[in-house]
Amino acid sequence: MSERLRQSDSEAPAPPVPLRRNRRFQTLWIGAAAANLGLETVEVAYPLLIMALTGSPALAGLFGFTQIGTALLVGLPAGVVVDRWDRRRILLISEAVRALTLAFIVFSLMAGRANFGLLIAAAVVLGTGTAFGAPARMLLIRAVVPDEQLTAALSQDEARSGAAALAGPPLGGALFLVSRAFPFLAAIAGFVISFLCALLIRVPEATRPAEPADDAAAEGGKKSALGPLTTAFSGVRELVGDRLLRSALALVSIFYFSITAAILMVMVTLRDQHHSPRAIGLALTGTAVGMLAGSVLVPRLNRLLSPGALLLAASTLTTVAVALLALPLGPVWVFAMLTLAALGLPALKILVDIMIFRQTPDHRRGRAIAATITLIGAGSPLGSLAGGLALQFLGVTGAIVLIAGVQAVITAAGLANRHVRSARWPA
Numbered sequence: 463m464s465e466r467l468r469q470s471d472s473e474a475p476a477p478p479v480p481l482r483r484n485r486r487f488q489t490l491w492i493g494a495a496a497a498n499l500g501l502e503t504v505e506v507a508y509p510l511l512i513m514a515l516t517g518s519p520a521l522a523g524l525f526g527f528t529q530i531g532t533a534l535l536v537g538l539p540a541g542v543v544v545d546r547w548d549r550r551r552i553l554l555i556s557e558a559v560r561a562l563t564l565a566f567i568v569f570s571l572m573a574g575r576a577n578f579g580l581l582i583a584a585a586v587v588l589g590t591g592t593a594f595g596a597p598a599r600m601l602l603i604r605a606v607v608p609d610e611q612l613t614a615a616l617s618q619d620e621a622r623s624g625a626a627a628l629a630g631p632p633l634g635g636a637l638f639l640v641s642r643a644f645p646f647l648a649a650i651a652g653f654v655i656s657f658l659c660a661l662l663i664r665v666p667e668a669t670r671p672a673e674p675a676d677d678a679a680a681e682g683g684k685k686s687a688l689g690p691l692t693t694a695f696s697g698v699r700e701l702v703g704d705r706l707l708r709s710a711l712a713l714v715s716i717f718y719f720s721i722t723a724a725i726l727m728v729m730v731t732l733r734d735q736h737h738s739p740r741a742i743g744l745a746l747t748g749t750a751v752g753m754l755a756g757s758v759l760v761p762r763l764n765r766l767l768s769p770g771a772l773l774l775a776a777s778t779l780t781t782v783a784v785a786l787l788a789l790p791l792g793p794v795w796v797f798a799m800l801t802l803a804a805l806g807l808p809a810l811k812i813l814v815d816i817m818i819f820r821q822t823p824d825h826r827r828g829r830a831i832a833a834t835i836t837l838i839g840a841g842s843p844l845g846s847l848a849g850g851l852a853l854q855f856l857g858v859t860g861a862i863v864l865i866a867g868v869q870a871v872i873t874a875a876g877l878a879n880r881h882v883r884s885a886r887w888p889a
Contacts, residue, residue, distance in 0.1 A: 481614050486606040486663045493659025494599060495622045497557065500652020502630020504564070507638050507645035508581070514642070516578050525585050530843060532589030534836050538698070540593040541832025545825055549598040549605075553660045556595030561653035563587045564646045571643045597831040600815070604827070605665045616815050617760040620808040624754030628747055698833040706769060707817050709882045711837050713777045714810045716872045718841030721749060721803060723849030723865045724784050728796045731858050737793055745793035745800070752804025763809050770882040772813060776806025777873040785866035788859050811838075 481487060509522035516522075544552055563584050570576040607615040637644035701707045725746060732742045763772055783803035787796065814834055822830045845865075852861035876882050 481607070481611050481618070484606065484611075486665065487603060487615060489659045489663050490599065490603055490606065491618060491622060493656035494619065495626065496652040496655035496659075498622060498626035498652070499630055499633075500649035502626045503634035503637065503652075504645045504649035506631050506634030507642070508585075510635075510638055511576070511642055512578060512581060515576065521578055525581055527843060528582055529585040529589040529592075530839065532586050533592045534839050536590050536593035537832045537836040537839075538829075540590075541597055541829035543594065544597045544601065544828030544832065546828075549601050549828070550660055550663070550665055552594050552598040553602065554657060556591045556598065557653045557657040557660065560588055560591040560595070561650050561657065563591075564650045564653070568643045568646050568650070571646075593832070593835075596835055597828050600831050601827055602660070602663075602665055606663070612816060613761055613764055613812065616812045617757050617808070620757035620760065620812060621754060624750050624752075624757055624808070627750035628754060631747075698837070701818075701830060701833050701837070705879075706882060707814065709876055709879060710769070710773055710810065710814050710817070711834065712872060713773055713876060714807070714814060714838050715841035716869055717777070717780055717803075717807055717810065718838060719845035719848070720780060720784050720865050720869045721800075722842045722845030723852070724787055724803070724862065725749070725800075726846060726849040727853060727858055727861050727865075728787055728800075730853060731790060732793060732796065734858075735790065735792065741793045745796040748797040748800030749804045751797075752801040753807055755801070756805045756808040759805070760809050760812050764812075769813055769817070770876075770884065772806075772809055773882060774873065774876050776810050777869065777876060779803070779806050781866055781869040781873050784862065784869055788862040788866075814838075 505526075508525050512518070512522040512525055567576065567581070567584055570580055603615060603619065604612070633648070634645045637648060701711060728745070729742060732745060737745075767775065780803045783799045787799050789795065815831075818827060818830045818834065849861065849865065852864050856864060
């Protein structure tokens with residue numbers, strides 16, 4: 463009996479390594495942080511460079527629309543590829559292509575041959591790289607983190623995004639003042655570091671994920687009838703078919719819709735109040751500060767609240783904060799309200815990630831994550847469009863009330879949904 467007990471004790475799984483000592487995760491995190499900081503740094507340079515070359519703010523906006531639009535358009539097919547190919551290799555190719563694209567822009571600047579057409583072509587390539595790289599990186603992080611550390615790992619990942627959003631824009635502006643090429647060089651360095659970090663790790667799951675025979679056969683039948691389009695949309699169908707995920711994605715997407723529209727509106731408000739561009743820029747960092755602070759709160763919120771309660775609390779907080787932006791109380795008030803509005807976003811995003819990782823089989827996670835990025839990402843361009851139209855026809859106060867009203871309607875729908883209210887975390 464004692465020998466059997468000793469044998470069972472020896473076969474018991476060893477406790478997981480603490481997250482701070484998980485070298486593969488921390489290496490991936492360092493690479494992601496470097497790439498994110500570079501992206502946030504260079505995002506400031508694109509519109510400044512385009513306006514310097516063309517004098518057109520509209521063309522500067524078209525660059526961002528093209529980059530985001532390409533990422534959304536390519537996102538669903540990219541999810542299928544990520545499910546079928548080596549995810550580490552996809553990330554390496556993505557980072558290499560993005561670094562080389564930015565290097566080409568730097569060379570064109572040095573040669574005096576930079577033009578708007580070149581930059582738009584670069585936007586397409588960069589958006590495509592994001593569509594493939596983002597889900598591949600997420601799945602690699604999941605592969606090196608045990609289940610019990612998933613929330614903590616995703617919280618650290620969200621903190622990285624918030625810190626990059628806070629530090630990148632002022633760094634990009636300062637570098638652009640020194641040289642137009644410097645922000646692009648900083649982004650290249652970020653992608654190179656990310657490439658090297660991905661190159662250093664070894665992940666058993668990085669090979670092509672196994673696809674169960676029944677799923678493969680079913681998918682093959684769909685292909686014969688409708689072609690690859692059905693496979694690409696399978697992630698969307700899976701997410702929309704889950705009541706809680708459907709509600710969560712709607713709330714996160716509406717958050718981006720509301721925040722994007724609100725930022726445009728408060729920029730107009732602060733400009734009309736004759737505040738300096740520096741004061742406006744500092745006020746708008748409230749979103750990044752809120753995300754950074756919210757990422758620290760995620761583990762505690764996940765312990766205290768059910769998924770449904772977390773969704774509804776975060777959405778209610780955003781609704782109130784966006785509505786209060788209608789009060790013309792200056793940059794400090796805008797900073798505080800944007801911080802408050804963004805406070806619940808990390809918890810919402812991590813909730814969606816956890817539900818996907820714990821409920822979706824590994825061979826379909828790439829499609830599910832790509833669908834998530836696409837559905838959530840659609841909120842920003844729609845918010846920009848709706849915000850601009852609302853400003854033109856309703857004025858600042860009316861536009862803010864309208865956007866807060868949309869957020870409130872979605873929140874009320876969640877409150878009325880018994881499946882959302884009774885939702886529980888998956889085992």
